[in-house]
Amino acid sequence: MFETTSDxxxxxxxxRPRDAHKGTFGSVLAVAGSAAYRGAAAxxxxxxxxxxxxxxxxxxxxxxxxxxxxRLPECCLCPCEAGAEGGISPQNIDRIRRQKASVLLAGPxxxxxxxxxxxxxxxxxxxxxxxxxxxGSAVLDADGxxxxxxxxxxxxxxxxxxxxxxxxxxxxxxxxxxxxxxxINADREGxxxxxxxxxxxxxxxxxxxxVIAGPDGRCAVNPTGNPGLSRxxxxxxxxxxxxxxxxxxxxxxxxxxxxxxxxxxxxxxxxLFGIHGRAMxxxxxxxxxxxxxxxxxxxxxxxxxxxxxxxxxxxxxxAGAVKQFWTDVVWKDVDFxxxxxxxxxxxxxxTVFQSLPVDGIVVVASPQELVSMIVAKAxxxxxxxxxxxxxxxxxxxxxxxxxxxKKISVFGESHVDEVAAKHGLPVLAKCPIxxxxxxxxxxxxxxxxxxxxxxxxxxxxxxxxxx
Numbered sequence: 001m002f003e004t005t006s007d008x009x010x011x012x013x014x015x016r017p018r019d020a021h022k023g024t025f026g027s028v029l030a031v032a033g034s035a036a037y038r039g040a041a042a043x044x045x046x047x048x049x050x051x052x053x054x055x056x057x058x059x060x061x062x063x064x065x066x067x068x069x070x071r072l073p074e075c076c077l078c079p080c081e082a083g084a085e086g087g088i089s090p091q092n093i094d095r096i097r098r099q100k101a102s103v104l105l106a107g108p109x110x111x112x113x114x115x116x117x118x119x120x121x122x123x124x125x126x127x128x129x130x131x132x133x134x135x136g137s138a139v140l141d142a143d144g145x146x147x148x149x150x151x152x153x154x155x156x157x158x159x160x161x162x163x164x165x166x167x168x169x170x171x172x173x174x175x176x177x178x179x180x181x182x183x184i185n186a187d188r189e190g191x192x193x194x195x196x197x198x199x200x201x202x203x204x205x206x207x208x209x210x211v212i213a214g215p216d217g218r219c220a221v222n223p224t225g226n227p228g229l230s231r232x233x234x235x236x237x238x239x240x241x242x243x244x245x246x247x248x249x250x251x252x253x254x255x256x257x258x259x260x261x262x263x264x265x266x267x268x269x270x271x272l273f274g275i276h277g278r279a280m281x282x283x284x285x286x287x288x289x290x291x292x293x294x295x296x297x298x299x300x301x302x303x304x305x306x307x308x309x310x311x312x313x314x315x316x317x318x319a320g321a322v323k324q325f326w327t328d329v330v331w332k333d334v335d336f337x338x339x340x341x342x343x344x345x346x347x348x349x350x351t352v353f354q355s356l357p358v359d360g361i362v363v364v365a366s367p368q369e370l371v372s373m374i375v376a377k378a379x380x381x382x383x384x385x386x387x388x389x390x391x392x393x394x395x396x397x398x399x400x401x402x403x404x405x406k407k408i409s410v411f412g413e414s415h416v417d418e419v420a421a422k423h424g425l426p427v428l429a430k431c432p433i434x435x436x437x438x439x440x441x442x443x444x445x446x447x448x449x450x451x452x453x454x455x456x457x458x459x460x461x462x463x464x465x466x467x
Contacts, residue, residue, distance in 0.1 A: 001189060001219045004212070025054035029078075029101035031126065032108040033064035034119075035086025035312060038265075040109030040142065042068050045075050048105070059096045061088060063312045064109070067265070070315040070346045084118035087111045090125040102136040107144020123147045137163040149175040152199070164201040173205055193219050244272045244446050246362070247338045249458040251293045251447075255335040258288060260325050261299035262352060263342040264318045265311050270301045274444020279303060285330045293447045298329045319351040326356050336461060353385040359464050360390040362428065362457055367397055367414040379423050390460040391428035392420050399433040407432075428457040 002008075017024070028048045033041025041064045048056045049072065058068055059078035063086070068075055078099050083089030087110060106127055111119045127147040131138055140148055145168050170181040177184070177195060184191050188205055192213035196203040205211040210222040247257045261269040270276065273291040279302040280287050286303075288296035300321065301307045313321070331337060339356065341349050352358065363378045375392060382389050394416040398407045410433060420427045431453045440449040 001221060004220050004222045022054035025052055026102040027055040027057070027100065028053045028103045028105055029057050029059060029096070029099050030105040030108070031059045031088065031096060031130065032105065032110060033058070033060040033068075034088065034109055034111040034115075035061060035063050035082070036111060036115060036310070037109030038064045038067045038312075042071055044105060044108040044141075046072055049074060053103075055101075057099050057101060059088070059092070059099065061086060066314045070318075071344050083122045085111055085115040087115070087119050087122055088126060090122055090129065093126070093129050096130065097133065104130065104134045104136060104138040105141065106130060106138065107141040107147075110143040110147075112143045112146045120146075124150055127151065131164075137165070139165045139167065141167045145172045145176065152176060164199070165204060166199070166201050167204040167206060169206045173203075189213070189219055189221070193217065244269060244340075245449065245451070245454050246457055246461070247295050247336070248293065248447050248449070249452075249454045250336050250461060251295055253458065253462065256294065256296075256333055258296035258298070258331050258334040258337045260322075260329075260337060260339045261297070261301075262322050262325065262339050262348050264300050264313065264321055264348070266342060267299045267301045267311075269297055269340055270299050270307070271444060272441050272446040273297060275302070276307065277302070285328045287330050291447060295447075296331065296334060298325050315347040319347050322348055322351045323355050335465070349381065350385075353381075353387050358387050360388050360460070362390050362460075363392045363425075364395055365392060365416065365419075366395055367409065367411045367416065375419050375423065379425075389423075389425055391426040391457065392416055393429045393431065393454070393457055394427065395431050396433050397430040426456075426460070428460055429454050 028045075030041065030045050030048065032044050041058060041060055045056050045058050045068060055076060056074075057076040057078055058065065059080055060068075061080055061082045065077050065079060069077060078096060080088045080092040080095065083091070110123045110126065112123055113120045123143050124147040127140070127144055128151055145166060148166070149172075166176070168176055170184045173179075173184045173191065173195075174181045177191070179191075184205070185207070188207070188211050192203045192205040192211040195201075196213040196215050197217070200215045202215070203211075203213045205213070209224075212220045212222070244259065247259050250257045259269050261267045263269075270289075273295070275289050275291060275297055277289070279289055279298065286298070288298040289302055290296055300311055304311070311318075339352055339358075341352060361378070361382055363375055365374055379389060394414060396411060397414055397416075398409050400407055414430070416427055416430070431451075434451060437446075437449050437451060440446050
């Protein structure tokens with residue numbers, strides 16, 4: 001057994017030849033997503049593209065394809081007919097098989113028993129039918145593993161034609177093996193090795209720390225990672241929280257503020273402020289709902305009958321809603337209007353920059369080295385649209401030990417200062433991971449949060465009035 005250190009990883013990643021083309025680096029066919037779980041498919045194909053796959057194709061239903069096309073135009077699409085609960089129907093198998101790929105990824109967001117027995121049956125049929133005839137390597141994750149748990153009871157080899165990789169967390173491993181999660185965690189390396197040999201597959205047993213075991217008896221442990229992001233959609237929510245905190249900071253300075261929640265498919269702003277119910281309209285337009293501090297808020301969640309209903313819209317419809325939030329909402333005597341946008345450089349940011357009189361942008365990023373690329377994309381888009389950038393806010397920068405008061409860099413040492421210097425931008429704030437902020441947000445009381453970490457960002461906004 002050995003550890004997958006950074007040196008080991010870099011030794012395995014070979015430099016790309018200068019005469020390479022997209023066909024040089026393989027192709028991934030992702031069978032993923034459903035009406036209820038669009039984000040899983042988007043994250044899966046984005047991960048494949050960012051990791052270096054030459055061609056990535058997503059086979060999925062229309063709502064998923066629309067979301068991915070807006071976010072990742074380089075991803076190829078294979079439209080599929082919808083089955084039970086908006087998932088991929090097994091009737092699409094012939095169409096999916098016609099897609100050429102060296103790697104098959106099946107599972108993320110396909111849906112299983114949480115939706116219905118019919119959805120579970122269709123997912124099992126997809127996995128059971130696609131795997132045997134696929135000649136390349138295959139990866140099973142999430143709902144693909146749930147389907148495999150049933151199949152492993154009757155099938156000796158799930159994928160006889162090529163390499164198979166299974167990526168279970170301890171709960172999924174328990175379902176695959178018929179054991180308990182406690183048994184799995186008590187002997188993680190032993191369990192991973194045992195079943196890697198039994199299934200003739202590479203088993204990636206996720207958790208702290210991830211174990212990678214092969215059927216040939218080799219075993220590696222990844223010593224990195226932490227529980228800080230053990231929550232689905234955490235990045236999207238953090239961006240919304242930053243917008244809310246900045247609006248609160250300006251409100252405390254006596255300014256009348258508003259928040260336009262442009263994250264149409266993942267609205268979090270009303271929840272943060274404890275705002276529920278429907279916004280009202282008259283002949284003047286639609287009126288925002290005011291928070292306890294008098295901050296005007298408009299979000300799609302204030303217009304739908306049930307705030308937990310998903311918004312399954314195409315990109316142009318989403319763009320139209322964002323425009324209407326500016327033109328048809330009565331933003332009366334607002335000194336600052338903060339626009340909370342989803343991550344990326346897709347339809348929503350483009351619509352905001354083209355349709356709203358934007359005075360400045362605040363980029364919210366995390367400490368990882370990957371932030372360099374994210375910030376660069378945002379800066380380049382801002383330059384293209386001739387919109388000034390006010391600076392960078394680093395979220396989840398550190399955590400303070402409650403016992404000794406020491407600052408701990410949970411996600412590694414920050415790179416935000418060097419990234420900001422590269423682009424000639426100021427660092428407006430370094431916000432810690434704060435359990436008190438989480439508690440205030442969950443309770444809809446973000447205005448009561450006493451933290452003052454965004455004062456630098458508030459100063460940058462205030463300067464706009466003096467120009």
